[in-house]
Amino acid sequence: MAARLARAELVAGLAGIVGPEHVSTSQADLVAYSADFWPKAQIWKLAGDVQRYPPDCVVWPADEAEIAAVLGFCNEHNVPVVPYGGGSGVCGGTVPISGGVTVDVKRLNQLLEVDDASLIVRCQAGINGQRFEDKLNARGLSLGHFPSSIACSTLGGWLAARSGGQFSSKYGKIEDMVLSLRVVFPNGDIRDTGVRGPGAPDWTQLIVGSEGTLGIITEASLKVHPIPNAQRLRGYRFRNLHDGFEGMRAVMQSGLRPIVVRLYDPFDSMLALGKQRKVDRHGDEATDSGGGAVGALRRMLSERTGPSDASGDKSGGGGLLSRLSPLADSAKRRALTTALRAPNVLNRLAHSAPSPCLMIIGFDGEPDGVAADSWSAGELLAEAGGTDAGTGPGEAWLKHRYSVAFKQAKMFEMGAFVDTMEVATTWDRLESLYQAVRKAVRPHAFVMAHFSHAYREGCSIYFTFAAYHSDPLRAEQLYDTIWNAASEATLRAGATLSHHHGVGLSKRKHMVGEHGAMVHVWRALKDSVDPRGIMNPGKLFTDESFADPTHGATA
Amino acid sequence: MARAQSDAPLAAYAHELTLCAYCPSLCRDECPVAEADSRDTSTPWGLMSLADHVRRGAIELTDDVADAWARCVGCGACTAACGHDNDVTGVLLAARSVAVQRLGPPSGAAFEPPEVTERAGRWEAQPKFALVPGPEVLRNAPAAVDALFDLCDILDEPSLSLGPGVELDLGYAAWHSGDHAQFARQAARVHQHLNTASRIVVMSAEALHLLRNVYPEFGLRLDAEVMHTTEFLVPLLSGAVVQRVSGRVAYHDACHLSRHLGVYDEPRQLLERVLTGRLTELPKAGDRTRCCGGTGCAVNRQPATAATMASEVIALAVDVGAETLVSFSPECVVSLRAAAGDRIAVEHGVGLIRQAVQSTGSET
C-alpha cells in the first residue's frame, strides 16, 4: 500500500464530504471505536489496554451518497475502511487492526418504505435493531428477528454478519429474511442486488455475511410478518440429550414450524429450570443457598436470575442486584476464580449432576393453529421420551431471554472471562460434535451448552465457556487455546464454525479449514470489488489464507 | 500514550463503572442521546467506559472526555432498561463534577432570568403558597402560568401566588453540568427566598427534582411542601365542572417527573378527567418514557441532537395516531412544539385543562 495520508489531510478530505462535525479524531471517540464486544478485547481492557487498535478517525456519513464519497476517497488514498454498525459483534469484526477510517452507518436509520400488501419493508442499514422492531410494531408488523443483542446491534450488522435471532426456526436467519440490499463498493459504485439479470448469481447472498470486507450495506428490503395473534411456549424434560435431539429432529422434520426449540444440556438445564439442586457429590458444597463454586457459577450464569421482566418491571432488577451482590464478596469471588483455575474438576462437578435435559418449544400464529401445532409437537416429543413440564419454563425463558448477557460484566468484574461459540451441523453429526467440543474445551475452561436454532436438516450448538487467569497476558493465551481447541474439534467433526456470530478476527485463522479451497472464490470476489483491499482488512480471512493455494484443500 | 493517575473521586463508583464497561451496551436503544447523535461514544456504555478508563488511569481526563460526559441529559432511561439498575445518571453526574473540578466549568452563556411581573393580580411580597414556574416557562411558555391562575380563579383557590425569587434560576444547568460550587451558591439564594413559603407549586419537572431531591443533598431542604402542578391540580379538579375535550390525545411523561420522581398517575388522572375519549399511551410511557431533549443541557449544548430527540418523540405520538401530545413539563412542551411542525399539536396540560374547565356549564 502506498504511504498513508497524513491524518490532517485525511480528516480534511472526509470533512469536505460529511461536514466537520461528523468526523472525529477525539480521544473519546477513538477509544469508543477501538473495539467491539469481542471477549478478547475485553481481556485487553481488563489489563488496562483500552485502545489497542484505535481508528485514525471516525466518520458518521448522513446517507448513501456520502458513504460512496467516503469510500471513493479512501480507495483513492489507500486508506483502510472499517464499516461499523452497533459494534456489538463478538468476533472483533470492527476492530481497526490497520487503523484507517471507521465508518459508522448509524445515521442511516430511516424506515423508508412499508409495503403492507406485500409485507415487505425497505429500511436503512444503520437502524438500531430494537428501534426497527418498535417501528414495525407500531404498524402491526414484526421482522421476527430477535438476536439477544437486538438492543445494541443494527440491521446492517445483522446482514453483514449473518445474524440469527431467537425465533430463527420459524422466521429464519437474517439471510432468509432479506430479499435484496444496496451496497456501496470501495470505488464508490452503488449497487442494488434486487436487480438480477439473466445468468446472474444471487448477489444478495454473496454480500450478506461479507462482514464489511466487500462494501458497505446501506439499505435492505426484508420480509415482515403481521404481529401474531397468539404465542405459546412449553417445556419438556428428557432423560438425556440424545432423546432430546430426537424429539427436536422429529418436530422439525414433521413440517411443524415452531418459532423456537431449545434443548439444554444437563448443567445448562439446571440453570434454565432454576432448580436449586444439590449438585455436589465430591465434597464441593453446592447447596440451595448457593455456596461453593458450582453453586456460585450456577447463579452467576443462570437465565432465571434475570433482571426486569419484559414489561419493564424494575423490581426484578433490584432483586437481581441484591441476589448477585454477595457474589462480589471476595470469598465467593475467590471460590469461583479458584474453581475456574481447575476447569476439569469444575466441569466434572457440574456435569455429574443427575439433571434431566430441558427443552423449550414455542409456536406463534393464529390461536387455533398454535393450539393444534403445540399439540402435534407434544405428541412427537412424547414419542421421543419427553415429559411435559408445563408452560412455566417456556414463559420464564421468554421473560428473561435477553437478560443472560448482563451476567458477562459480573464475570469480567471478577477478572474472569466468558465467551460463547455457536457451531452448527446436520442432525447426523450433532451429538458427536457436542461431545468433541466439550472434550476439547474441558481442560481449559468451564463449558456448558444448549441446542438452539433448529432446522429441518440440522441444528446449532451454543457453547458457553468461562475461564480465569490472574495474569492478563496468560489469560489472552488461555483464550486463544480454548478457541483453537474448540475450533479444531468443530472442523474435525464436520461442522461449521459459526451459525450466527460471524468470523471477524476471532475465527479467521480457521477459515481455510472451514472453507477449504473455497477461499479462492473469496479471493476472486474480493479482488473483483476491492482490488486495493481497503475494506475491513484482515477480517474474515487472514492474508496468509491465500499464500499457499493448496493449503487446507477440501477434506 | 501517557498514563494518567487513577482517579480517586471516581473510585467510589468502581462497581457501577465496571458493570457498564464490560456490558455489551444492553440499554443502547433506550439512550435517546446516543440514538439521536448516532455515536457509540455517547451511549451509557461509552460514557461510563470513559469514566472507568479515567478511573483506572487508562486514559487521561481531557476536554473531549468531559465533553462526551456532558452529552448525557440525565434522563435515566438507561437505568430503567438495565438489568443491574445501574445508576448511570448519578455516576455521570459525579464524573462531570470531577471534570469541572479538574478542567474548569463548561463554557456556555449564563442564564439571565426574565423579570417576573405581577400576573392576574397574583403577586405577594412573601407568598405562603408560592408558584415556582421555572425559568423555561417564564421565558417560553408564560401562557401556562396565566392558564394556571385562571384555573385557580375558577376553582376557588385564591392563595397560590407569585412572589420575589420565584424567577430565580434554580441552578439546574449548573448542577447538571457538574459545576456544583456554582450550584450550591445559587441554590442557597433560592432557598433563602423560597423557604418562607409553606407550600410551593412547581411547574418544571427539573425544578421539582432539584427542590425535592437535590437541594436536601446540599443541605438545603425546604420546609415547605413542594408539589408539582399536577399534584396540585388533582384534588382541585375533583369537584370541578368540566366540558370534556375531544380528540385523540397522548401524554408524554417528562423524565424527571416520571422516572426520577415517580409522578405517573396524577397527570393521567387529570387528563382522563377532561378528555371525552381514553388517553392514548405512547409505546414509551411511564418509567420507560423517552426523553424529548428538553432536559439536561441538550438544548443549549447540542441543539441538533435535542431537536432529533424531540422529533423521535413526536414520531411515537404520530405513530399511535394521536392528534395532540400533552405534557405537564414546560421544558418538554417547548422542545416538542419546536419539533412538531404541523405533524401534531403540542399542548401544556394546564392549558388543556383550562380549556375544559368552565366557569359555568355542566359536566359531559
Add this chain to the structure above:
Amino acid sequence: MTPPTSSVQPIGSLHELRQIVPTEQIEPQLDGEQGAGGSWALEPATQVELVELLKWANRRHAAVFTRRPRRGDAERFGRRPRLYLRGRRMKRVLDLDIVSGTITVQSGITMAELHNTLDERTYTTGFPTRPWSQEPLGAVLAASLDAHWGPAYGKMESQVVGLGVVLPNGTAVESRVAPRKAVGPDFSRLFLGSRGRFGIVHQVTLRIYPSAGRIVSSFGAPDLTTALAAVKRGIERGLHPRAIEILSPTADRSWGRKRVGLSDALPLLVVIEPWGPLAGRPLSWIDEQFAGALTRLTPPVGWSVHDGLLPPPRAWTAPVVGMSWAELEELGISLGADVPAGLWVVRMSRQGGWLSISDDVRGEVADRVRARMQQHHVARPTPWDDVQERLERQLDPKGILNPGA
C-alpha cells in the same frame, strides 16, 4: 492477454485426453474444420476427471463447454481444442441422509431420475415437480433458475445446502454442509443461476422432504383479485403450503378446462398443496377456509393438471417474472373481470409470486399483463455485469469455461 494458439494437433490432444478419461468417455465431434484444435464430447464420471480435464484445458488453452455444440463454435473457437462436457456418467447418488433429510447427488442426474430415486423412499425435493424433468439437476441449478424463477421469492436455490464445484482453473471446491452458517458470504450461491460461468457444479446436496400427502385442493375463482384475496387470507391465517398456484388454461386446452370444472364464470384455477399431515393446516382446513371465497372444484385436480391446461413446460418460453404482492394486486385491479387465457402465477408466498403468460395468447388483456411484466425487464448491461466480468476474469483468466457465453 493474447490467447495462445494451441500447441498440439488434435490427435495429440486426444492422446492426452485419453490419459484423463477412458476412451469410451470421449466422442469426437465431427464439426471440426481442417486445422482446427479439435472438438470432443466428454463424459467425465468423477470430480477427479473433471479437475484433470480443466487443468488440461488450461494448459492447452482449450474451450470447455457445459452445453451442446452450436453451429459457429468451430468458427469462433476453431483454433482452440473444444471440449463439450456431458453429465451422463455423473448421476450417482452419493449419500442419502435420512437422519438430516438431505441427499447428495452428482449433478448429471436428471430431475426425473432424482425424483424417482427419492420417490422409492417416499421423499421428494423442494423443487417444482414437473418442469424440466429431463434436464440434469446441474443444468437446472446453473442455467435455468433465473429464467424460470425470478429474483426474489422463495428461491429454489435455498433448497441447496451444499455444492461441489470445479473452478475453471481446475481447483475443486466444496461447501461445508450445515443448516445455516455465518462464516462469510455463501460462496456456493455464485454458482447457482450463473449458467456455468464461474465453475462446473458436479455435486449437489439438497434438502429432501417426506413426499407423503401429495394431495391438492383446487378451487375456481371468477377473477384474479378474488383469487389473490383468498390466497392472502389463507396465508395470513396460517397456511404454509408446499405450493400455491393460480392459473387459467390456454385457449387450446378447452377440454382440460372443462374437465377440471372451470367455466367462463370461473376462469381461474387456484391449486393449493399442503405439506405433510402436520404442516401448517390440514386439507380440511384449507377446504373450509377457501370454500367461502372461492368455488371448490370436485373432484379435486392433481398436479398432472398442468398437462391438460398449459403448454408443456419445455414449450414454455415466455418469461416468468417475480412480482410483489402489491404488484399482483394492482394487476388484479387493472384486469378487473377480465382473465386472459394462459395466465400463470406460481410459487406464491406472502410477499408475491412469479407471473407468466403463455406466448401464444394474444389480445389486449394479455398485453396488459405483458406490459406489467415488462416493467421488470432488466436491461443490458445490468448493474452487475461489470462486477461479474471482473469476477470471471479472476476465476477464469484464460477464458476456458463456457467462453463467449
